[in-house]
Structures are given as structure tokens and as C-alpha cells.
Amino acid sequence: MNLQVNIGGIKMKNPVATASGTFGLGREYSGFVDLNRLGAVVIKGTTLLPRLGNPAPRIAETPAGLLNAIGLENPGVEAVVEQYLPFLRQFDVPVIVNIAGDTVEDYARLAQRLDRQVGVAGLEVNISCPNVKKGGMLFGSDPDSAAEVIRGVRASTSLPVIAKLSPNVTSIAAVAESVAQAGADALSLINTLLGMAIDIRSKRPVLGNIMGGLSGPAVKPVALRAVWQVFRAVKIPILGMGGIASGEDALQFIMAGAGAVAVGTANFINPAATIDVLKGIEDYMEENNILDINDLVGAAHR
Amino acid sequence: MNLQVNIGGIKMKNPVATASGTFGLGREYSGFVDLNRLGAVVIKGTTLLPRLGNPAPRIAETPAGLLNAIGLENPGVEAVVEQYLPFLRQFDVPVIVNIAGDTVEDYARLAQRLDRQVGVAGLEVNISCPNVKKGGMLFGSDPDSAAEVIRGVRASTSLPVIAKLSPNVTSIAAVAESVAQAGADALSLINTLLGMAIDIRSKRPVLGNIMGGLSGPAVKPVALRAVWQVFRAVKIPILGMGGIASGEDALQFIMAGAGAVAVGTANFINPAATIDVLKGIEDYMEENNILDINDLVGAAHR
Amino acid sequence: MYNKNTAIIKNDEVMPGHWLLCLDSPDIARAASPGQFLHVRCSRTLDPLLRRPLSIYCADRERGRVYILYRAAGRGTALLAGMRPGDRLDVMGPLGKGYTLPSPGRSVAVIGGGIGAAPLFFLLSEIKAIYSGRLENVAVFLGAATGELLLASQTAALGFSPYTATDDGTVGFKGSVIDLYIDTNGSKVDRIYACGPPPMLKSLSRALGPDIRAEVSVEERMGCGVGACLSCVCKVREGAGEEFRYAHVCKDGPVFSIQDLFF
């Protein structure tokens, strides 16, 4: 049974990765999950300089979903390289660094800093974060500005470049086509849906940052649709995510066209979610005599 | 305690309406709900000619949500006027007809046919249905084509015109501004989010129509955010909907800026959902000494 | 009728993977007729979200009790199976259009496959009452995957001696209940009542002559259960050819005349 997949040049021993921002910098869940068993670890969004993030409350629970407005709290790229990557290098797992910037140049400089960095297997370019004032989703909402960021990153690194797209657009396929042309090796979809919650006692938005990003099982149908549409529009591989909590969920994404999947919010509910998703995929393949996971990619289109 | 609201010229005795397509043509739930107690009844999407709708399966359950691809099954505007409106005229409740067309002219002709029709209090213009091949969401995805439809309807009727917007756009505020300028008296938001589900046993999309519209509690954060954004962009009243199942949910929408709310998917779960939502609003007002519901509209912005 | 707080009297696993639920609901018991269903919330939370349609297995009007026989098929019914006497269930019903009851003396066949046979028990007990216990003209056919899933003893308790078929041959005829029916029933009956999985209904439809009246119960995914959401469609014939319109299983059915359906 072959589980190995290749996402834009990143070789993964199986198709199950962690979603950025839901698995910290790798160490936090290492007591619950053997990192060696994962297909890839995608770490928290990283910026050039350290960031404090947004004021509390940063999360709110919604029906089968989670709103977050963390605001890219992170120790900055230098600290990530010096203090956190060494821990991850102990494991036999590709590490993908999620990068975010305020300007096109920020992204390029991050890409440069991480280029040829031992222990970095690829970059996930976050042009879809709804929780920061500058950059983030603004870039990802428009095919042209999205392409501009990706071109800058592409020119600054020889690492595989994954563009992470926002679902908060009229046509995600148009953005996908644009970043593919700009040189992205793969696509991650989806980032969170823009949402909010209001506390009727205080009559104020629940989140410190007012709006936030919706993730978790609630968004799964939207994420699957995005993967389905983008699979028809572009040829580069897709890392699918959005509400995946079980092997069955992951298989839906793979059949819709994802070459691999990432588990996000589900880690909070089940710290072993990644491993359970992987087992679920393996069980299905065994029961259905699927010898190669790659044979299932896009199966629902046939 | 005043519960009366005015949505673009439609006087409602309280702010709780039914969402189009979830309450049939009025009769179906009349054994469970006293229609006289509702703020308004918005009936199923109506087209010029009868429509069969899409093949089964037409719905799929998702986490805290529902995917539907009904495809605007309806008996056509003539039958609605002749066979169904007479039943609704027995009740002391404004009836809003949801209209949908393949072309700009279809919408205008529907508006003309329903103009001055006894028992019709207003039109909800569905430029946001994701489940039909032509028209529907295509119009609502672009500020200009959305405005074109609304202008055509506006010119054909003296009834209050409510534009129903799609959340599947990069900027719902931009579409809202555009239809407000085109003469809409009010806005309904949101229609369903485009989504899908895949059956991993058959390896095929679950819905007969492949993609469908996501509704129910799962989408509430997205709907609330849309109401919040649109309230800041335009001055006309908003009929808010998307996942409302309780008085607390409805109050969140009102505080975000909705002048009234509609209950959709929740009717399927609780046939008395509209009345329970109304009671919840009343209880809150009593406990918090709110004398006029209109004082709460947009309260979270202050 | 709609009651959020219907008391559960019993909820026992009566066959492997199948539960018999007894509800205290005099209103529903009084109003119910065979073939109708209840629309049941299996959870008090928003997941799973929708109600589940479940046929009425029988109604004890004197004691005000309603029974449902169900298979733990997925998440919703699994949650239902975890409920205990004393718990409260949120129930709408009886809903839909059931079977047309026969007049005494007419010869009828009642054919059930698997858990699909559930609503036929309610029908059989009504037939028993109508025929005043003189049941010579009622032939009952039951099929199941294996012997322990046959509802034979329940049928016998009503006074009927069912013909039985199992896929694995553990009890009765080895094969499908429709094959058994064809093998057994040389003589024509006035009416057939059937319920079971789609392939069974399909082969019944093929086996029947054009002049036999058969009523069958069909299943489709449901939203509202009352005809408001238009989700539960099945194609029914409109004229002679392949033309169709959509009927709504929750309101126009779940029982349809087999001649009207496409297979």
C-alpha cells in the first residue's frame, strides 16, 4: 500500500500534515503524536519580526466551528530558525514554514532567509490570513496581488512554494490560476472564512479583534467545494484543509482533488487527530483494495 | 414594548420572518405555527414558469449545517398567485414573494406580474441562488449585474424591493452599495454558501447537482459578519439570516445591524423555531428593559 | 403533532444492531395509521442537525404507546440507541400518507425485506382488526440477511404464519423474499403491500403483472418532513412514457402505488 505523495516537490511519507497555527511550532503536541508518523508539519505563521498578536479574547466557539483572531503571534523568523527548527530537525518529517508579511518585500525577504535553511522542506505563503490589518487576506483577495506576492517569493527561494488561498473571494479558481502562473508549486486551501460573533450581554463583538477566521467542521463543505473547483482549474497539487477530523473527511478532500490534507482545528478536540485521520485513510484503502493513495486523488471527478 | 419594524416599507409586527425555501408556500407549517404571529412570511423562490428542480438527492447533512440543491422547484408565478396566495391572505401577516429568473427580463416580468397583487407585501429578489445553471448567484456575484437586475425590478413595480445577496463574493459590501444605489429598499443577507459533500463509498458527490448551498447554524458567523459589514456600508434596512435558531442568535444579528431576521433551516429542526426565536427576543427585551427593538439595531457598532 | 418532550418508556436492542423504542404518546398513537412515520431528533445539540424519519412500527392506542423499530445505521440512530427510559425525545408526527387498508375478505400479500418490514407490523395489526382475526386471505412474506434478523416471531405473535427467506439460508427459503413470493404465490392476490430496500422493490415491480395493485413505501433523505423544503423527491410517472414529475416522499408518500414509480 503506497501512501507516499509529492506536494510540489515536498515528499511526504503519507498525505496527512498539520495545518499552520493549530500545531504550534511542533513541540506542543509532541507528547501526544509521534511526529515521525506525520506526512508533514506546517508550523505557525512566521513574520520577519516578532509579533504580539491581537488582544484577548482571541477565540470563540460557534456551532461545529471556531472563530479565531490570533493575529499571527509569533517569535519572528530569526527565533524560529535558531530556537525552534532544531527541535523539529530531530524528526524524520518535512517541515513547512508558513510565512506572512505586510508587504510584497516582506514575503520575499522571509523566503530568502529560509532558503537553503537546513530542516525547511518548503514554504507555505499565507496570503489569506483574515486577522491582520495589513497584508494577509488583502493580498489573497485579488488574483493580481496574489500573483505578485508569489512571484516575489518564487524569485527569492529554490524551496517548494505553496500558496495558501483565502475562501473569501468570488472565484477561488481565478486566484488559483493566477498564483499557479506566478510560479507556485502547490496550493493550500482553504484558510479560514471571515466571520464574527456578538455577545448579547455586553452588546459587543466577542473577539478582541471584532472579526475572525472561521475554521473547523462547520466549514468543511465550503473547503471541499474550493478543492473541487480548483482541481478543475489548475494542474499543480493541492493541500486540502478545512474541518478535517476523520479519515472519511480526508478521503472526501482527496477524492475532490487534494493530493494531501492538513488537520487543523481538529487537533484541539483530539490531540491525536492527525494519527486518527491517517489510520482512517489506511483502513479505507485496505477495505477497498486501493494500492496507491494517489489513485484516489480527484476520483470524484471521474 | 415595541416589536414593530419597517423593512424598506414593509411593516412587520415583529422582527421575525421565515426564510425563503424553508417554509414552503406558507401552508406546510401552518399546523405548527400560527402564521398571524409572524413578522412576515417569505415564500419559496418563484419563477415565471413552473420548475421541476434538480434530481435527488437534494440535501446532505453536514456538521451543524445543511447542503441543499433544490434547484428552485416551484409551480410558477401564475399558480402561486392563483392557488397559493389566497390561503395566505387569510392571515394578518405580510407576504413577501421571493423571485428568481434566468435573465434580467425574467425578474422584471415577475415584478410586473406581482405588482399591486393583493396579498403581496413585497418582493425579495433572489440574485444569489447557487443551485441553478443560469441567473441566480451569477447575477449576485458582481456589483454591476446585481444592480442591473434590481434596476429592472425597481422599474417594474411599486412594491418594496429587497435584494437578496450572496455571501460567495470578495466584498458583499460592494454588492450591497451597488444594489442600494440601483433602488433596492432593503437587503436580505445571506443566501447560502457554496459547498459540497462527497460520498466516499460511491466516490461521487452526494448531491444530484454536485454543488449545493450551505445553510444552518454552521454559517451563522459568516452571516453575522456580512450583516456587520453591510450595515457599515449602506443605510437601507437589512433582513438578516443564516443559522438563526434561537432568540440569542436573532439578537446577535440585530445588534450587528439587521432590522429584522429570517429563520430558515432551523424550521426543519424545530417546526416552532420562528415562535421560539420571537419569544427569546421578547424575554431578552423584558429582562434588559429594552422598550423598542429598533433601539438594538446595530447596537454592537456603538 | 409536535412534542419536544415525549417520554421514552423502553429502548432495547431486540435483534443484533436493532432497537425497539417505545414512546408514551397518546396523541400520536390515536392519530397514527400504518405507513406513516415520525420525524425524530436524535440529538439535543446541533450535531447531527436534522431529524430522522422512522416508520411507526406499531401503535397501542389503549395505552397511548407508539413503537419504532430501527437499525443503528449511522450517527443519528446510534445516538438514539444510547437513550434510556425516562429520557425525553423530540418527536414530530405522525407524518405522511400511509397504506390504504384493504376491505375484509380481500386476499392480500404483505412483503417485507429487512428493517424495511418495520411499518408492515402496524399494517398487519390493523388488518387483523379489520378482518376480525379471519386471516386466511393474508399471506405474509419476510426476508432478511440472516435468520436472527427475521421478524418472524413478531409476526407469528400477531397470528400470522409468515413465509420466510434469508440471504444465507439460515432460516426458510435461501434467497430473496421476492423470489420466494413468486415461487409460492401461484394464485393472484387483490393487493400487495411491500416495504424494503430499493433492489427488492425493483424486483417486485418487475415480477408483477400490470393489473395487480401494489403499495410500497419508499425512502429518501428528508429535511422538514412536512413538504416545505422540497428535498425528499422521487420521480413519479406523468402519463405513459418516461415523463415524470417529482413527488415529495414526506407528504405525497412515503407510500406510493408501485405503478407510479420508476425503478
Next chain:
Amino acid sequence: MYNKNTAIIKNDEVMPGHWLLCLDSPDIARAASPGQFLHVRCSRTLDPLLRRPLSIYCADRERGRVYILYRAAGRGTALLAGMRPGDRLDVMGPLGKGYTLPSPGRSVAVIGGGIGAAPLFFLLSEIKAIYSGRLENVAVFLGAATGELLLASQTAALGFSPYTATDDGTVGFKGSVIDLYIDTNGSKVDRIYACGPPPMLKSLSRALGPDIRAEVSVEERMGCGVGACLSCVCKVREGAGEEFRYAHVCKDGPVFSIQDLFF
């Protein structure tokens, strides 16, 4: 530690609206220290979605039992209150950084407000063990809205005689537990341990001189419970002025030095 199937031994309403949950979990009992919490799934479905953080009320290491005292505050805890002995609970823990235990002989004050007092019982039982039962130097202050919500008898059972305060004056001092503490405690203590609602911690912070060490437990909404999601932040001092950094309550806390916090 992570166990999806921790057995519930008991789950009783011990005060109006408050439940005491007893879990069979030798691993957690062994590893737990006062001030740490468990991260508990209150539902097996996707709604409510997140775990709920609940402090460890006490740990019986010999019998391998862990206790939680909780208020049915909302949907999650209401579902928890509906669970029964024999049900299984999905539990992560012990998580977080708890209280620093005192050395024997040091004079300490333990101050709890409302349900916030829950983790202090575990602390008191550890103190009792450390001090070998010689408890002259331990002053316990308990506050609650009303007498029946005071945890006085539980405290007394451990051998402490608590000072009590209630908002409505039904038992003990009428007023806040901090006012009681200030009124009572003329003499300085070496360390204060406190837990309760934010206003209580705030007035404690105002009442304290700069040189008293106080450890308090704080609450914040949590996602992961292990430091991965960065959601549970509270501001902690960075230098002398108003400068701050964000600490993560689940990992850096929930117990913090009161001097580090902003109120």
C-alpha cells in the same frame, strides 16, 4: 496524558447548580499537582466543539481517582452534568503550571471565591500533607454568593477552620472575601494562594503590599490547552511600566504571580 475513555465513577449535584465529578484515572491522579487542570470534552458530537478547562478539585492517588467540582455554567457543562456513572469521558491532562507548594512552617493564606475555590482544595490537601497536619500557620478564607454555595464543610473535613464571607450575609461575614481577609489578617503571611473571579483578584491585588508573594489562578478561553493555538493569552508585565507580553494561560499558567498580572 490523553484518554478518550476515562470512566466516570460519580457525578452528583453537591450544591445547587454545582456538580462533583469523580473519574477513575490512576495516571492523572499520580501526575496531578494543585492548580493544574483537565481539558474535557463535554460532548461526543461536534457541538459543542471545544474542550472545557476544569481545575482538578482533588486527586486520590491511592485509589487512582481524580475529582472535579464544576458549575453548570453553559451548554458544555450542562451536558457534562447529564453524564452518569459508567459513562466514558474524553479527558486530557493534567495540564498547565500549578501552585508552588509552601515549605512547612511558612504562614500562608488561602483565599477562594465561589466556584473559583475549587483548585484550592487540592492545594489544601497537599499543604496538610506537607505540614504533617500542623496547620496553625494556614489561614483559609472562603467567599460565595450565598451560604449554600460556600465550600466550608469540605474545607473543615480537611481539618481547616475557614473564615467565611457571603454576599448576602447568610453565613459568616457579609461582603467580599477580600474585605474579610483585610479585616481579619492583620499579621503578614509569607504567601497567599488565591483563586476566584476577576473582580476578586483585582481587589486582592490592590490590597496587597508589594512584598507579599501571592499566586493566583486565572481563566481565559482555551482552544488546545497545550500552548499550540495561542488563543488563551493574558497580559503579563514586561519591565516596570505598562509594557507587557502575552503569556498563555494553558501553558505558562493558569497560576501566575499576582505581581505579574495587569488588573
